[in-house]
Each structure stands twice: as structure tokens, then as C-alpha cells.
Amino acid sequence: MINFDKNKYLPYGKQKITRSDISAVVRTLKSNFLTQGPKVPQFEENLSKIVESKYAVAVNSATSALHIACLALDLKKGDRLWTSPISFVASSNCALYCGAIVDFVDINPRSGLIDENLLEKKLETAALKKELPKVIVPVHLAGTSCNMEKIYKLSNKYNFKIIEDASHALGGEYKNQPIGNCKYSHITVFSFHPVKIITTGEGGIATTNSSFLAKKMTELRSHGINKNESEFFSKEEGLWHYEQINLGFNYRLSDIHAALGISQLKRLRKIIEERNKILKIYKSLGKNLKISFLEIPEDCKSAVHLGIIKLNTDDPEEHKKIFKNMRMKNIGVQLHYIPIHTHPFYKKLGFKYGDFPQSEIYAKKAMSLPLFPGLNKKNQMQVINYLKDLIK
Numbered sequence: 336m337i338n339f340d341k342n343k344y345l346p347y348g349k350q351k352i353t354r355s356d357i358s359a360v361v362r363t364l365k366s367n368f369l370t371q372g373p374k375v376p377q378f379e380e381n382l383s384k385i386v387e388s389k390y391a392v393a394v395n396s397a398t399s400a401l402h403i404a405c406l407a408l409d410l411k412k413g414d415r416l417w418t419s420p421i422s423f424v425a426s427s428n429c430a431l432y433c434g435a436i437v438d439f440v441d442i443n444p445r446s447g448l449i450d451e452n453l454l455e456k457k458l459e460t461a462a463l464k465k466e467l468p469k470v471i472v473p474v475h476l477a478g479t480s481c482n483m484e485k486i487y488k489l490s491n492k493y494n495f496k497i498i499e500d501a502s503h504a505l506g507g508e509y510k511n512q513p514i515g516n517c518k519y520s521h522i523t524v525f526s527f528h529p530v531k532i533i534t535t536g537e538g539g540i541a542t543t544n545s546s547f548l549a550k551k552m553t554e555l556r557s558h559g560i561n562k563n564e565s566e567f568f569s570k571e572e573g574l575w576h577y578e579q580i581n582l583g584f585n586y587r588l589s590d591i592h593a594a595l596g597i598s599q600l601k602r603l604r605k606i607i608e609e610r611n612k613i614l615k616i617y618k619s620l621g622k623n624l625k626i627s628f629l630e631i632p633e634d635c636k637s638a639v640h641l642g643i644i645k646l647n648t649d650d651p652e653e654h655k656k657i658f659k660n661m662r663m664k665n666i667g668v669q670l671h672y673i674p675i676h677t678h679p680f681y682k683k684l685g686f687k688y689g690d691f692p693q694s695e696i697y698a699k700k701a702m703s704l705p706l707f708p709g710l711n712k713k714n715q716m717q718v719i720n721y722l723k724d725l726i727k
């Protein structure tokens with residue numbers, strides 16, 4: 336174990352909490368509602384407005400949002416869901432919760448995003464075998480949108496549904512429109528874990544333009560219970576009446592968390608500008624180093640959730656060594672991500688090394704540098720100087 340000096344340690348990401356965030360939470364603590372009060376619908380409305388979706392359903396994590404999104408799209412036992420191996424495990428676990436079969440499509444090594452050409456080829460093959468996916472989850476790695484126009488076109492041809500895993504991408508844009516407007520998808524999911532763009536402590540949200548999907552997800556987040564009298568099966572009951580019509584969960588977000596989210600959301604634009612500025616500084620400081628930054632396509636404005644670099648080395652030992660030395664210097668570099676199919680649990684499902692070679696190569700080169708609001712240029716210079724010493 337490496338011992339960190341907490342005061343000097345620079346994590347790869349962290350939250351920023353202001354005084355107004357704190358007073359917003361305190362006001363809710365002093366109010367009548369700690370949960371199921373006015374803050375959750377207000378948060379949903381404010382976020383919907385920003386990402387230009389018709390509906391938003393707030394839940395206690397993006398993992399929960401992915402789960403109920405899959406259920407709302409009727410992903411069932413024997414159905415298939417495809418995503419990218421370079422993501423957090425939640426992007427594919429959601430399929431397994433529903434009893435569905437997971438498969439992956441390799442990445443484009445320059446962007447780290449799902450390779451839409453490989454996707455097209457894999458769909459052609461799957462169509463012949465009658466093994467087409469019901470749902471595809473494009474992951475907007477580091478806050479940069481996948482090629483949604485192409486994926487959407489493919490969805491019309493091959494009849495699958497799209498859930499954008501935009502856990503990294505709140506505040507990002509694709510073709511000058513906000514990620515989350517679901518122009519090229521059925522549902523978009525965001526995370527509010529403290530390392531993400533804004534935080535509610537724990538929390539997530541699903542946006543959609545479909546009233547059917549919004550209603551379904553709203554039911555599923557709270558036990559599958561309907562409280563809308565006009566839709567009761569049994570009409571003549573008393574005032575206590577409610578009906579469970581589906582098997583749902585307690586995935587609710589509390590008003591305490593939502594109050595924090597409302598307050599944080601007000602700074603979204605500033606946060607995105609600052610994150611983009613920090614990345615730009617890294618790029619300029621690192622321009623003579625043997626590293627490359629993930630490509631951001633022309634038609635994307637990235638939310639810059641992560642500062643991912645790739646080392647120009649094919650030697651995994653070199654990657655390991657640089658990681659270890661950076662950590663010893665109190666720089667909390669991290670790998671985003673271990674290819675999902677190489678986790679022991681996924682290997683038990685039948686995946687193996689070699690299945691998705693681009694993702695595996697990427698994971699032997701990638702490293703996330705500290706990147707969060709409040710990181711100053713001095714810190715950044717220090718990070719790059721350490722790297723300079725370590726890269727031969």
C-alpha cells in the first residue's frame with residue numbers, strides 16, 4: 336500500500352461544494368420534507384430545461400437509472416444489450432439485472448468511444464444469426480458524445496433501442512445541442528456521484544421525450560406503485576388507496592440530495608468552461624511529451640469529465656511503473672477503465688482477453704490525470720513535470 340499525504344494528494348476527480356450548496360441542503364433539512372417533497376420534481380424540471388428533454392426521472396444513482404431504463408424498454412430474459420468495454424461496469428450490469436445477455440463492441444482507440452463502424456459490422460453479422468440486440472448503450476467517455484447520428488441510423492435499420500450512458504457528460508453538447516435531449520436516443524442517463532460533473536452525493540437521472548417511458552420509470556423507482564386515482568383498477572376504495580401494478584424498487588432520490596443538485600446545477604455552465612480550460616492547459620503543457628489526449632470530434636463540445644492521456648508506449652510494465660511513481664508523488668492518477676469483459680465476473684460469463692483488442696491495448700496506455708474545478712495551474716504544472724521525469 337502506498338501512504339498518501341491527504342493534504343498534498345491530488346485525486347483524479349472530486350466534488351466542489353460551495354456555501355450556497357450547504358445552505359440549500361440545510362434549508363431542506365429544516366423543511367417539512369426530507370424526501371418525496373418539492374425538491375425532486377424541481378430538480379427534474381430544472382435539469383430537463385437545461386438538457387432540453389421533455390421529461391426527467393431522478394433516482395438514487397445512475398446505476399438505478401440504467402436499470403429502470405432497461406426495464407422501461409422491456410429488456411427481458413434472453414434479450415441482448417451491447418455496450419463498450421471501456422466503461423464502468425454499471426453500463427453492462429444493467430442488462431444482467433434484467434436477465435438479458437451482454438455483449439460488447441470494441442472502441443475507436445483515438446476517441447475511446449464505441450467504434451460505430453465495428454458496431455455496424457457486428458449488427459450485420461448478428462442480423463444473419465438472428466442475434467440482434469434490443470438495447471445499445473453508447474457511453475460518452477470523459478464527457479464526449481459518441482457518434483449518435485450514425486448509431487441512431489443503425490437503430491432504425493436494425494430496430495434496437497438506445498440508452499445513452501451520459502454519466503460523464505452533463506453539460507456536454509453534440510452537434511450544438513445538449514447531451515440529454517434524446518434526439519438520437521430513447522433515454523439518456525446522468526450520474527451525480529461526487530466525481531462527476533455535478534453531484535448530489537449519490538444520485539442519477541434518466542431523461543426522455545416519451546411520456547410512456549417517463550411514467551414507467553417513475554413507477555419503477557418507487558416499488559411499481561401507482562397513486563394516480565384516475566388509473567386505479569379498483570375504483571371504490573378509500574382515501575388510503577394506492578396500487579402496486581409492477582415490480583419496482585426503492586430507487587428514489589431524497590429531497591436533501593435534490594436540494595444539493597438544484598444548487599450545483601446553477602453552476603453547470605461555469606463548471607464545463609473550467610473543465611475545458613483545465614484540459615486545454617494540460618494539452619499545452621504536455622505538447623512535447625510522448626503522450627496523446629483522447630480525440631474530441633469536431634461536432635462535440637465535451638463536458639471534460641476526465642483528463643485521459645495515453646502513453647506512447649506498448650510496454651505495459653512502463654504503464655504500471657509510471658502509475659506507481661505518480662501515485663507515490665501523491666498524484667491520484669487512475670485508469671478509466673479496466674475493460675469490463677476482463678473482470679473476473681465477466682470472464683465467468685465466457686469473455687476472455689483478446690475478445691476486444693482495441694480496448695485491451697487502450698487500457699495498457701491510458702491514464703486519467705487530476706481534473707476537477709478548483710485545480711490550479713501550479714498543480715497542473717507539477718503533474719506534467721512529474722510525468723516528464725517519468726516518460727523516457
Ligand SMILES: *Cc1c(COP(=O)(O)O)cnc(C)c1O
Pocket residue numbers: 395396397398399422423425426474500502503525526527528537538539
Ligand atoms: C459513474 C458511472 C456510472 C454509475 O453511476 P452511479 O451514479 O455511481 O451509479 C455508470 N456509468 C458510467 C460510465 C459511470 O462513469
